[in-house]
Amino acid sequence: MTLDIETPAGPARARLKTRPLALDTFRENVVVLSRDCVAMRPERLAGQRKVEIRAGGRTYLAAPMICDEPSVVAADEIGLPEPLLHRLGALAGTWVEVAPARAAETLDEVRAKVMGETLSADAYMAIARDLADHRLSDIEVAAFLVACAGFMTADETLDFTRAMVAVGDRLDWDHRLVVDKHCIGGVPGNRTSLVVTPIIAAHGLLMPKTSSRAITSPAGTADTMEVLARVDLSAEEMRAVVEQCGACVAWSGRMNLSPADDVLISVERPLSIDTPEQMVASILSKKIAAGSRHLVLDVPVGPSAKIRDRRAALKLKKLFEYVGGRLGLSLEVLITEALQPIGRGVGPVLEARDVRAVLACDPDAPADLREKSIRLAGRVLEADPALMGGKGEARARELLDSGAAGRKMDEIIAAQGPSPISSGLGDLVHEVRAHRDGVVSSVDCLRIATLARLAGAPTDPGAGLDLLAKMGTRVRAGQPLYRLYASEPSDFGFAVEAADRDSGVSLAA
Known part of the structure; x- marks a missing residue:
């Protein structure tokens, strides 16, 4: 990609040449500047100051690191680690505009939330935009998450969900009925989505299943599917798989679907934060952005699950229904019993083994994983107006027992491509x-x-x-x-x- 940036011979604004650095800074935007930088004095960047980089119509804020070794970065260069280099779409040696940055304007809103204030819809829209543009540091994101965990109204949750959908892409499917199923987590081994998805696709309904990676669990749906197939699909690749197979099981992080949520998850994961309000905003923003119109949501309840009692489950159910209903999503929330882990395996490879056994109708397959998957698939199938009411579960069982679901999963795996990771157990x-x-x-x-x-x-x-x-x-x-x-x-x-x-x-x- 050639950047539409003026050379240093042009006017005014400070410019530096890009120098790719073989560094992975994960989500954080970081740049490396020379101690002798010609664009700005490093002492101006002391403390919490950030650098603003503009290239090709894109603008990002980044935390600066100062280097005293000219062989790493020269005085007229800016070192770009891999994540920021990818976001800018910059090539080595191209010129980018650089300046000390103002603090993100939404920091005032973050501080207000920390003080317990209720934020407006406009404030949440601005925060979602800054999150998606990576303008907030991990510390600032963490402060926002903790503040929301302390106090967030149902209307705030609705406003934030709507904002997270708005700042990303949104898929539109030329299909009368687009369905999905999701579990809020908290039960090890509960990989029902990998059984439900091929059952639904084998029936003929469209199910573009996207999933995040694990936040607080030993495996998310995407982590387990990655043992079987590639999940790092672009939106175009996902669409091709769904059009060919009727379904997919893809990682949502590669697509620009609710990108603010991906930033929040990257901070939630190490902090093990997963509050009801953030859970609702995260799940529903992703489902709506992926084009789902009917969602069956599994809320497991048990003494050691994420949701411990029925009262908390009902409160969460009402919040999901309120936000989903206001955003035009047909939503069915099922409160299920969670007294112990589902299946036998806990961890991606072991959970993939259990899924394979269920889809293959292996007599030794975990019965609890099989039966729960059939029940949930049956509820999703009830959305099909062509299916007689009450027949969803029987139809799900038929598709599983006949091998149709297993064959459909093989088709999805082939379409998504081979897994890039090892499927072996630890030694x-x-x-x-x-x-x-x-x-x-x-x-x-x-x-x-x-x-x-x-x-x-x-x-x-x-x-x-x-x-x-x-x-x-x-x-x-x-x-x-x-x-x-x-x-x-x-x-x-x-x-x-x-x-x-x-x-x-x-x-x-």
């Missing part, structure tokens, strides 16, 4: 054993998820936990309750130590 294995005879009385979802994450999931797809005994199983002293898998010795050590302190599995006499 470090530890068995957690029963300390006495007894019956498994409870399996703590949160603890199991924590142990799998300590083992390295989802960053290491082969890490995780394989459950060998679930609630109601009678075990003998020394019998394995589950196996931990990891690839990195440090992760493995943390997980084993934590499992020895608290296995997450309780036994009754």
Whole structure:
């Protein structure tokens, strides 16, 4: 791409030549300037000052780093790490405009939210725009998230959801009915979407399934699907897969669908923040932007799930219905029981194994994953006006048992392309054993998820936990309750130590 930028011989504004740097700064926009920079004095950038870079009609703010080594960046150059280089679309040696930046105007709104104020729809639109343009630092985003977690009204949630949809792209499908299914998470192994999606597509409904990566869990839908196929699809590639197969299972981060949400998730993940209001705004903005018109939402409730009691579930259900209804989305919220993990595997590779077993109608496939998937698929199919009322679940079971859903999943996998990651399990294995005879009385979802994450999931797809005994199983002293898998010795050590302190599995006499 050739940048439409004037050379230094032109007028006024300071310009520097781009120099690509083999650095990954993740979400953060960072630039590297020489101590002898000809465009501005480094001392002007002390403290919280940022740099504004303009190129090809695009403008970004970035945190500056000062370099004393001329071989890294010269006085007339600006070093651009890979993320910012990609966002600018700049080539090496092209000229970009550079200046000290004003603070993002929405910092006043962020501060107001920190002080407990209710923000206007215009304020949320401005915040969403600054988030999408990467104009806020991780610290500023974290302050906004924590402030919203403390106080956010239903109308604010609606305004923010609407704003997040507006600042990104929006897919439009030439189809009478576009459906989707989503789970709010909190239950390890609950990979029903990977069974529901091919069932729906095999029936003939359109289901452009997009998913974020895990925020607080050991695997998200996109993390598990990536074991089977490529999920890093562009919007054009996603459309081609859906038009060919009737469905896809893609990572939403590559597409410009609610891009403000991707920024929020990148900060939520290390902080393990997932509040009801942010959850509603995140899920619904992505679904609406992806073109969904009918959504079945699974809200699992259990003593160690994300939502602990029915009262909290009903409150969340009402918020989803209020925001979804005001934005024109047909929404059905199902409150489901979550007393223990679903399936056996926890972690991308292990969860993909369970999904494959269910789609292949393997007699040894996890029955709970199979039956819950059929129930949820049945609810989605009820949206089809051509299907007799009450027949959705029977139709879902038929499509699964006949092999049609499995064949459809193979078709989707082939269309999306081969997975770029390994599908092997970690080679470090530890068995957690029963300390006495007894019956498994409870399996703590949160603890199991924590142990799998300590083992390295989802960053290491082969890490995780394989459950060998679930609630109601009678075990003998020394019998394995589950196996931990990891690839990195440090992760493995943390997980084993934590499992020895608290296995997450309780036994009754």
